[in-house]
Amino acid sequence: MSELNLVILGPPGAGKGTQAERLVEDFDLPYYATGHILRAAVKERSELGQKAQEYMERGDLVPDELIVEVIRQRVDGPEAADGFVLDGFPRKVTQADVLAEVLDGLGRRLSAAMLIDTPDEEALRRLSGRRVCADDDHLYHVEFDPPREEGKCDQDGSALIQRDDDKPETVKRRLAVYHEETTPLIDYYGERGLLRRFDGSRHPKEVSDHVRATLATLRLEDEL
16 A cells, blocks of 8 residues: 655635644544644653743744754654645645655655635634634634534533634734745745645535545556
């Protein structure tokens, strides 16, 4: 069975997390969101986690080389033997070059960069209505996926909050940063024949059906 080593691209609010969850179910791949694996490393109190925590506690960005090493350890582990889904890295071309070098050093390569493309106005609508479980990051949306009881997580009963980075003024800044830093990755992966584009404004099931069909074809072509 060929590997599916995937990067998910798209603006904030494109539904990358939703599509990643379905990829995990459909193809039995581990999902590595940069923020999640950094927090996991901190919680495990690994050497890398302790270094990352120092930056995070100061409110500084974790350096690329530290993020890359955390990612390398994950994708080199047994759970990622058949592939992985990486979300949140790379965010710019220089990071994409580093990721390619890391995978090459492990004797692996990227299978596809999946762009979930969504207009800014739709991303703003989606993110401003998002709520997250305070204890365990379970996600809800006041319009599309509300909890059974307003303000409470269905799974553990903890309070639902709106994260600062989901507030409208912050979302607009995040979109501006995305267009400045991350959009060049579309050309980068397109030139390498790795880009696969999906319409993120469609219903999530339609998007996931398109993703599933595309990756099934990609895997079949790789095995021929």
